[in-house]
Structure formats: structure tokens, C-alpha cells
Amino acid sequence: MENIGILDAGVIALLGYAVVFFGIILLMIVVMIMGKIFVAMAAKKKPAVTAAPAAPAPEAPKATAPGAAGELKLHDVEPKTAAMLMAIVADKLGKPLNELRFISIKDVK
Amino acid sequence: MINIGEILLDLWNNSGFSAIFAGFKAGGWQNLVMIAISCVLLYLAIVKKFEPLLLAGIAFGCLLSNLPPVPGAAAMYNQGLWDSYINGTAYQVLDAAGEVIKTIEEVHFTDIIHYGGLLDIFYIGVKAGLYPCLIFMGVGAMTDFGPLLSNPKSLLLGAAAQMGVFVAFFGAVALNLLNGLIPGVTFGFTGPEAASIGIIGGADGPTAIFLTSKLAPHLLGAIAVAAYSYMALIPLIQPPFMKLLTTAEQRKIKMVQTREVSKAEKIIFPIVVTIFVALLLPDTAPLIGCLMLGNLFKETGVTDRLSDTVQNALMNIVTILLSTSVGATMVGSNFLTVQTFTIVLLGVVAFVISTCGGLLGGLVMCKLTKGKVNPLIGSAGVSAVPMAARVANKEGQKANPSNFLLMHAMGPNVAGVIGSAIAAGFLLSVFG
Incomplete structure (x- = not known):
């Protein structure tokens, strides 16, 4: 297949683009199925964990961040890190920090 | 008595500068243009920061391979060797005087390691994928x-x-x-x-x-x-x-x-x-x-x-x-x-x-x-x-x-x- 005509090139181009889509769609289906299985497994695990203790004590409300004027809750985040994040967000938005309302900051692992 | 003029002439003839002028019409000008291009690419990599990690190396490789080969000295990159490898044609190994000392019918990676320069050896890694x-x-x-x-x-x-x-x-x-x-x-x-x-x-x-x-x-x-x-x-x-x-x-x-x-x-x-x-x-x-x-x-x-x-x-x-x-x-x-x-x-x-x-x-x-x-x-x-x-x-x-x-x-x-x-x-x- 050294020297090919324009018609052949057109067919190869269309076929190639279709093959890329075909491969990617199949991969997408595999990833979607994988994701569904993992989400279902995670959902199954959660009730099992909460159902284990006979009479679980009511969870204490999450303490607000020290010095916070509002209801900001920190989940596995150091107050210093939270302050830095809030400052970055305020800077990126171009708005004063006291005009923004942060509800919670969570460390996504 | 030492002939200083002859020594200087020998030095000149063995230098890359002489090779540029000697082969100027036979493609030497292209090497000069490529050296200029490699300098532009180095500028883009270093000053403009265009993919510097790669472009700096590419530009320098270009610079090295376009320095004109001096007869008798080992070139860093031998285009002819690779052309023979790719096209499956014979490759002639020359001595300092330009005489054929060996003909390789089919060039393999081992020949490239043996007869090639430093950049030829590097290039094997590209060719092998x-x-x-x-x-x-x-x-x-x-x-x-x-x-x-x-x-x-x-x-x-x-x-x-x-x-x-x-x-x-x-x-x-x-x-x-x-x-x-x-x-x-x-x-x-x-x-x-x-x-x-x-x-x-x-x-x-x-x-x-x-x-x-x-x-x-x-x-x-x-x-x-x-x-x-x-x-x-x-x-x-x-x-x-x-x-x-x-x-x-x-x-x-x-x-x-x-x-x-x-x-x-x-x-x-x-x-x-x-x-x-x-x-x-x-x-x-x-x-x-x-x-x-x-x-x-x-x-x-x-x-x-x-x-x-x-x-x-x-x-x-x-x-x-x-x-x-x-x-x-x-x-x-x-x-x-x-x-x-x-x-x-x-x-x-x-x-x-x-x-x-x-x-x-x-x-x-x-x-x-x-x-x-x-x-x-x-x-x-x-x-x-x-x-x-x-x-x-x-x-x-x-x-x-x-x-x-x-x-x-x-x-x-x-x-x-x-x-x-x-x-x-x-x-x-x-x-x-």
C-alpha cells in the first residue's frame, strides 16, 4: 500500500475514524460496566457498615472551623489548609473573602 | 626544517571549516542553513520555552548532525548508513582517503553500532520503537x-x-x-x-x-x-x-x-x-x-x-x-x-x-x-x-x-x- 489513490485515501480515512470510535465506544462500555459494578459494591458495603452496631449513638454534629463566623465544616482538612483554599478561591473569583459563603471543605482521597 | 605553512594548511584541510567551503555547492550550504535553524529552535526552547525539555535536545541533535563530516573523522550521525538500513541497499565503508574498505550488503543494528557514530547508536532506540x-x-x-x-x-x-x-x-x-x-x-x-x-x-x-x-x-x-x-x-x-x-x-x-x-x-x-x-x-x-x-x-x-x-x-x-x-x-x-x-x-x-x-x-x-x-x-x-x-x-x-x-x-x-x-x-x- 505505498502509492494510494484519493478515493482509497478517503475510504481509509473514514474507516480509520470509524475504527477509533468503535474502539473507544467499546472501551467506554467496558469502563461503564466496571464503574457500575464498583458503585454497586460500594453501595452494598455502606449499609452493612452502618447496620453493624445495634444501637448506633447519634453522631455528634461536626464542629465548625475554629474562628469561623458561619457554619463551615472541615472534613479531614487542617484549618490552615482551609484558610489557604478559601483565599485561593476568593482570589480566583476576584471577590472579597467576606462576601463568600463556604459550607464545607472535604479532602477528597 | 619544519614547514609551518604546510602544517597550517593541513590543519585547515582537516578542519570542519574547510569541509564547509569545500562542499559548499555540493550541499554544504544546506548544513549551514540547518545550523542556523537549530539555533532558532534553541532560542525557541530556551527563551520562548516551547516544549524546552524536548526542543532543546532536538535542536542540539540537529546542530551536531549538520556539522560537516571531515574525511577520516568519525561522524556523529551517518545518514547514508540509515538510508542503506531502511532501503535494504548495500553500504560502503570508506577510509580516510575515501577508498572503499568494506561493503555491507545488508545493514543490521550490529553494523550501525560498529560503523555508526554516537547519534546513530542513540537512534537505534527510536528505530526499534x-x-x-x-x-x-x-x-x-x-x-x-x-x-x-x-x-x-x-x-x-x-x-x-x-x-x-x-x-x-x-x-x-x-x-x-x-x-x-x-x-x-x-x-x-x-x-x-x-x-x-x-x-x-x-x-x-x-x-x-x-x-x-x-x-x-x-x-x-x-x-x-x-x-x-x-x-x-x-x-x-x-x-x-x-x-x-x-x-x-x-x-x-x-x-x-x-x-x-x-x-x-x-x-x-x-x-x-x-x-x-x-x-x-x-x-x-x-x-x-x-x-x-x-x-x-x-x-x-x-x-x-x-x-x-x-x-x-x-x-x-x-x-x-x-x-x-x-x-x-x-x-x-x-x-x-x-x-x-x-x-x-x-x-x-x-x-x-x-x-x-x-x-x-x-x-x-x-x-x-x-x-x-x-x-x-x-x-x-x-x-x-x-x-x-x-x-x-x-x-x-x-x-x-x-x-x-x-x-x-x-x-x-x-x-x-x-x-x-x-x-x-x-x-x-x-x-x-
């Missing part, structure tokens, strides 16, 4: 496939953005229609050459080098320079087309946070992709296999040392070897042609059309999801990780400062790597 695969391993170890796993539909944008690969391929073949317009000038390309040019649109340097070294090694220098230069220019090339194809309202769309991906899912993903893609397109197996092996090192949590080595030490070493040896292929007689100019032109066309393809895919997804997908993330479907995703994020923030598209754009961005590898695998299976 070693360096692009090792670079891919490093890329895999640095890539987080989490955004793609949490939103698998973004894979489609990685496929849509391969449009430029095939349009440029078609364009390169179609240029054959212009042959005959200017006597003595060939415009068009053969199928394998066109495939190598088209892959520039994948915006993936290692894939472009891998495919070109297999299909059209004589075009490697031009294609590598075009691919890496345009990747560096993504922040300039993409935004005008992003604005042209999307409305201000569409660019403002905020996307919701996707689900959290578990560690187990991230570990299984590279294994599944390797099995799946290698079975679908076996020609892609070296690239995808190394990409996913690197990613597996990163995600397992028990191979941190390997992941660290692949991401840093190995990646850096291979980058040096790859860039200098690719630059060495930019020998004046090969590079200063109409073909190179055409490749540079087709390369930018491929990039633009790939960007537009991704954006059109993004627009379709935006319509289908009733405005939940910001079409800008489609432009990140061209690989160029993470530059293309950053550009999508920046343009999104220009339209709406509270818009954070980076993680959403990373999905199509890493999907683009897989998409361009599949495209390369297809072209390799057709023309390889």
Missing part, C-alpha cells in the same frame, strides 16, 4: 485516569478529536493532484508518509515518533519538530477556534462534580485497557501496554519506587536520547525540501481540525445532555496532556470566572492519548 514506548510508560505513571473513569462518556471526545489525523492523511494524499504544476517539484505523499503526517493531529509526540519511525523514517525530523512545536503552541492555536465554534453561553456552562473513583477501580483499569486494546489492535500493544504499565505502577501503591523511577529518572534519560537522536535526523539534504514545508503546513491543519472535531463532539454532548456538558472540554480531546486541558479550563474561566473545568477536561485529554494510539495502530496495520 524503544524510546516512544518508555516515554509512554512515564506518561502513564504521571496520568490520573480518575476523571475519565468517573465520566466514561468523555472517552468519546477523545475519539472525536482524532478527526484531524484522518483529514490531514487524506489531504497529504490529495496533494498528489498538484504534481506536475511546478516541474521537478513533488507535492503529494505516499500512503505511509501521509499516515505519518496525519498522526501529528493526534498531538501526541511519542505516538507520532513511533508511527513515523515505522512508516516514514526519512520524515521523522520534520514530523517530530512539527508535532512538538504545535503542541507548544496549543494555547495560541486552540482559543480562536474555541470561540468560533461555541457561544458565550455555552462556554459559561458549569459542570457538576463527578463521582469519586475507588482505588481498586484505578488498579483494574490499566489491566482491562491493555487486554482490550491489545486484542482489538495488536499493533498498538507496545504503546498502550507501556502507558498502562506505567499507570499500574502509579496506582498499585506497592510499586512506588518503580513509579518514581519511571516518572523521573527513566523519563529524563529517555527524553535526552529521544530528542537528540530525532534532531540528528534533520540533516540538511533531507530537511530542506518542499516536503518539509508541506508537512509543517499539514501539521497545523491537522491540529486545527482535531481541535474542531473535539469541539463539535463537545457541542453534540452539550445538546444531548441539555446543557450539562461544557463543549470547551472537547478541545482537550487532542492529547497534549495536560496543556490542552489547561487551555479548556482557562477559556472556561474567561467566560465565567467561577468555572473550573480542569478535572472535567482531563477526561477527554487522557482519552485523547488512547484515541491517538488507536488511530496509530490502525494506520500501522494498514500501511505497516
Whole structure:
């Protein structure tokens, strides 16, 4: 297949683009199925964990961040890190920090 | 009595300066032009910071291989040796006086190690497909496939953005229609050459080098320079087309946070992709296999040392070897042609059309999801990780400062790597 005509090139181009889509769609289906299985497994695990203790004590409300004027809750985040994040967000938005309302900051692992 | 004049004349005759003047008309001027080009590329790499890690090495390799060979001295890069290897023709080994001392009927890698220069030995790694695969391993170890796993539909944008690969391929073949317009000038390309040019649109340097070294090694220098230069220019090339194809309202769309991906899912993903893609397109197996092996090192949590080595030490070493040896292929007689100019032109066309393809895919997804997908993330479907995703994020923030598209754009961005590898695998299976 050294020297090919324009018609052949057109067919190869269309076929190639279709093959890329075909491969990617199949991969997408595999990833979607994988994701569904993992989400279902995670959902199954959660009730099992909460159902284990006979009479679980009511969870204490999450303490607000020290010095916070509002209801900001920190989940596995150091107050210093939270302050830095809030400052970055305020800077990126171009708005004063006291005009923004942060509800919670969570460390996504 | 010592004849000082004779000694000085000998010194002059044995110098590279003399070789430049002696062979000026016989192609020596091309070497001088290439030395100037390598200086421009060094300027772009060092001052303008255009992909400096690669471009500096490419430019220096070009500089070294264009220093005119002095009779009797070992050249760092022997174009003739590689021409014989690629074309399967005999190679004549000459002595200092220009006499043939040996004829090699069929050149093998062992002959190249024996008779070649330093850059020839480096180049074996390119020709054997070693360096692009090792670079891919490093890329895999640095890539987080989490955004793609949490939103698998973004894979489609990685496929849509391969449009430029095939349009440029078609364009390169179609240029054959212009042959005959200017006597003595060939415009068009053969199928394998066109495939190598088209892959520039994948915006993936290692894939472009891998495919070109297999299909059209004589075009490697031009294609590598075009691919890496345009990747560096993504922040300039993409935004005008992003604005042209999307409305201000569409660019403002905020996307919701996707689900959290578990560690187990991230570990299984590279294994599944390797099995799946290698079975679908076996020609892609070296690239995808190394990409996913690197990613597996990163995600397992028990191979941190390997992941660290692949991401840093190995990646850096291979980058040096790859860039200098690719630059060495930019020998004046090969590079200063109409073909190179055409490749540079087709390369930018491929990039633009790939960007537009991704954006059109993004627009379709935006319509289908009733405005939940910001079409800008489609432009990140061209690989160029993470530059293309950053550009999508920046343009999104220009339209709406509270818009954070980076993680959403990373999905199509890493999907683009897989998409361009599949495209390369297809072209390799057709023309390889």
C-alpha cells in the first residue's frame, strides 16, 4: 500500500475514524460496566457498615472551623489548609473573602 | 626544517571549516542553513520555552548532525548508513582517503553500532520503537485516569478529536493532484508518509515518533519538530477556534462534580485497557501496554519506587536520547525540501481540525445532555496532556470566572492519548 489513490485515501480515512470510535465506544462500555459494578459494591458495603452496631449513638454534629463566623465544616482538612483554599478561591473569583459563603471543605482521597 | 605553512594548511584541510567551503555547492550550504535553524529552535526552547525539555535536545541533535563530516573523522550521525538500513541497499565503508574498505550488503543494528557514530547508536532506540514506548510508560505513571473513569462518556471526545489525523492523511494524499504544476517539484505523499503526517493531529509526540519511525523514517525530523512545536503552541492555536465554534453561553456552562473513583477501580483499569486494546489492535500493544504499565505502577501503591523511577529518572534519560537522536535526523539534504514545508503546513491543519472535531463532539454532548456538558472540554480531546486541558479550563474561566473545568477536561485529554494510539495502530496495520 505505498502509492494510494484519493478515493482509497478517503475510504481509509473514514474507516480509520470509524475504527477509533468503535474502539473507544467499546472501551467506554467496558469502563461503564466496571464503574457500575464498583458503585454497586460500594453501595452494598455502606449499609452493612452502618447496620453493624445495634444501637448506633447519634453522631455528634461536626464542629465548625475554629474562628469561623458561619457554619463551615472541615472534613479531614487542617484549618490552615482551609484558610489557604478559601483565599485561593476568593482570589480566583476576584471577590472579597467576606462576601463568600463556604459550607464545607472535604479532602477528597 | 619544519614547514609551518604546510602544517597550517593541513590543519585547515582537516578542519570542519574547510569541509564547509569545500562542499559548499555540493550541499554544504544546506548544513549551514540547518545550523542556523537549530539555533532558532534553541532560542525557541530556551527563551520562548516551547516544549524546552524536548526542543532543546532536538535542536542540539540537529546542530551536531549538520556539522560537516571531515574525511577520516568519525561522524556523529551517518545518514547514508540509515538510508542503506531502511532501503535494504548495500553500504560502503570508506577510509580516510575515501577508498572503499568494506561493503555491507545488508545493514543490521550490529553494523550501525560498529560503523555508526554516537547519534546513530542513540537512534537505534527510536528505530526499534524503544524510546516512544518508555516515554509512554512515564506518561502513564504521571496520568490520573480518575476523571475519565468517573465520566466514561468523555472517552468519546477523545475519539472525536482524532478527526484531524484522518483529514490531514487524506489531504497529504490529495496533494498528489498538484504534481506536475511546478516541474521537478513533488507535492503529494505516499500512503505511509501521509499516515505519518496525519498522526501529528493526534498531538501526541511519542505516538507520532513511533508511527513515523515505522512508516516514514526519512520524515521523522520534520514530523517530530512539527508535532512538538504545535503542541507548544496549543494555547495560541486552540482559543480562536474555541470561540468560533461555541457561544458565550455555552462556554459559561458549569459542570457538576463527578463521582469519586475507588482505588481498586484505578488498579483494574490499566489491566482491562491493555487486554482490550491489545486484542482489538495488536499493533498498538507496545504503546498502550507501556502507558498502562506505567499507570499500574502509579496506582498499585506497592510499586512506588518503580513509579518514581519511571516518572523521573527513566523519563529524563529517555527524553535526552529521544530528542537528540530525532534532531540528528534533520540533516540538511533531507530537511530542506518542499516536503518539509508541506508537512509543517499539514501539521497545523491537522491540529486545527482535531481541535474542531473535539469541539463539535463537545457541542453534540452539550445538546444531548441539555446543557450539562461544557463543549470547551472537547478541545482537550487532542492529547497534549495536560496543556490542552489547561487551555479548556482557562477559556472556561474567561467566560465565567467561577468555572473550573480542569478535572472535567482531563477526561477527554487522557482519552485523547488512547484515541491517538488507536488511530496509530490502525494506520500501522494498514500501511505497516
